[in-house]
Amino acid sequence: MFTGIVEELGEVTAVETLDDACRFRLRGPVVTDGAKHGDSIAVNGVCLTVVEHEGDEFTADVMAETLERSSLGALGAGSRVNLERPMAVGERLGGHIVQGHVDGTGEILDRKPSDNWEIVTISLPEDLARYVVEKGSITVDGISLTVVDAGPDHFTVSLIPTTLALTTLGLKQPGDRVNLEVDVVAKYVERLLGDRAQAPRRGEEAAR
Incomplete structure (x- = not known):
C-alpha cells in the first residue's frame, strides 16, 4: 500500500x-x-x-x-x-490509501498557471466518473491530489509549487496521458451497497 x-x-x-x-x-x-x-x-x-x-x-x-x-x-x-516505496507500518498516512492499481488513464486537457499554484484539467473515463467527487481524493501518476471540480468527463486539481517541482506533473503538457487511480473506499462502498440492494430482505427468501 x-x-x-x-x-x-x-x-x-x-x-x-x-x-x-x-x-x-x-x-x-x-x-x-x-x-x-x-x-x-x-x-x-x-x-x-x-x-x-x-x-x-x-x-x-x-x-x-x-x-x-x-x-x-x-x-x-x-x-x-x-x-x-510502500508505506511502512506505523508511519503517518500523508496522502490517502493508494493501492498502485491503475483504474484507467486520463489526458491533460489544460493548464492555467497563477502566482502560487496551477490549475490542471484532466479528462476522466466515463466508468470512473462516479468515483470522483469535489474535494475527494484521486491519484494522478502516483500523486495523491484533492479534486477541485468534478465533471462527467473531466476533473481539475490545483498544484502547488512543490508538486510542480518534484513530480512529473510539472513536466506534462496538454495531450499527455496520466495514470488514474480512484479512491478504493468508494469502490468498496459501491460494491457493498450494490450487494445489499440485490440481497432479499429477511423473510422474503423463506416466503418464496
Missing part, C-alpha cells in the same frame, strides 16, 4: 522489449536505498516488483496488460517518473 506522496523524481535509463512484456531499468537513489529483490516500488502510480537492484538503479518487469492499461507503455530512456 502507498500514500501517493512521491519520494523522488526518478528516470528510466533503459527499456528492454520482451515477448509479451517490457523490462524497465530505472534510477532512483532514494527508493533503491535498502531495496531488494521482490520489493514493491510505485512507478507513476503503478506498483512494480523489483527484479534486480544495483547501485541507485533497479529493474522491473511490466506485463503487456499493464502497458496497455496504463501510460507506462509510452515511457522510454530518459523519461522522468514518480517513485514511491
Whole structure:
C-alpha cells in the first residue's frame, strides 16, 4: 500500500522489449536505498516488483496488460517518473490509501498557471466518473491530489509549487496521458451497497 506522496523524481535509463512484456531499468537513489529483490516500488502510480537492484538503479518487469492499461507503455530512456516505496507500518498516512492499481488513464486537457499554484484539467473515463467527487481524493501518476471540480468527463486539481517541482506533473503538457487511480473506499462502498440492494430482505427468501 502507498500514500501517493512521491519520494523522488526518478528516470528510466533503459527499456528492454520482451515477448509479451517490457523490462524497465530505472534510477532512483532514494527508493533503491535498502531495496531488494521482490520489493514493491510505485512507478507513476503503478506498483512494480523489483527484479534486480544495483547501485541507485533497479529493474522491473511490466506485463503487456499493464502497458496497455496504463501510460507506462509510452515511457522510454530518459523519461522522468514518480517513485514511491510502500508505506511502512506505523508511519503517518500523508496522502490517502493508494493501492498502485491503475483504474484507467486520463489526458491533460489544460493548464492555467497563477502566482502560487496551477490549475490542471484532466479528462476522466466515463466508468470512473462516479468515483470522483469535489474535494475527494484521486491519484494522478502516483500523486495523491484533492479534486477541485468534478465533471462527467473531466476533473481539475490545483498544484502547488512543490508538486510542480518534484513530480512529473510539472513536466506534462496538454495531450499527455496520466495514470488514474480512484479512491478504493468508494469502490468498496459501491460494491457493498450494490450487494445489499440485490440481497432479499429477511423473510422474503423463506416466503418464496
